[in-house]
Amino acid sequence: MKPTFQIYSELQQAYDHFNRELFDGILPECILLLDNKERRVYGYYSAKQFVNQEGVACDAIAMNPQHFGMRKIIEILQTIVHEMVHLWQFHFGTHKSNKVYHNKEWGAKMESLGLMPSSTGQPGGKKTGQCMADYPIEGGTFLQSCERLITPEYKISWMDRFCVREDGLVSTVHALGIDDEGDSESAPEKPNKSNRIKYTCPECSANIWGRPGLNVVCGDCEMTFNPAP
Secondary structure (H helix, E strand, O other): OOHHHHHHHHHHHHHHHHHHHHOOOOOOOEEEEEOOOOOOOOEEEEEEEEEOOOOOEEEEEEEOHHHHHHOOHHHHHHHHHHHHHHHHHHHHOOOOOOOOOEOHHHHHHHHHOOEEEEOOOOOOOOOOEOOOEEEEOOOOHHHHHHHHHOOOOOOOOOOOOEEEEOOEEEEHHHHOOOOOOOOOOOOOOOOOOOOOEEEEOOOOOOEEEEOOOOOOEOOOOOOEOEEOO
């Protein structure tokens, strides 16, 4: 199968599976995308982003392939369902809100599907807010549905050449132990348009950013911050 058809058919298979098992098949068709512009974002939902020649609008769900190489397949599927709940709320919800992107109605729907909203992605986090993660509820509907989808034949075959870690972008093939043919491990850095540089305390490793030539002393260690090489 050609790579384009392969990756999108795998995402479409997940969408159709969860639409059927978690949403009783009521969700309308949407266009599935790969988008890595916002590297810290796992995915997003955009209502009526596309329109055809006849003027028919279609929603979009975008997935960030920079995270595919560092996340388990079940975590990728969490993101798909997370965005599907936004799609459900847009078409069938009664408490849509522009002020709080993840509001109580969205959170209640997530819980009913076996995904617990959490601002930290862990137990104890806030359940509503602008930026929200989630985690599977043990024995919940989502995990049961995943067991029927994730067979030995099902996988997400393709990922971005660069993936996202806490310390920035790294080579996906490096993370997977594949020969990267001498390519740099990190993605090319963007130009520093602000002309700010990083300074580090040599004692406690605290970091600050500022214009070149600053003479700054750490208030805790009384050591002079050193500019990054």
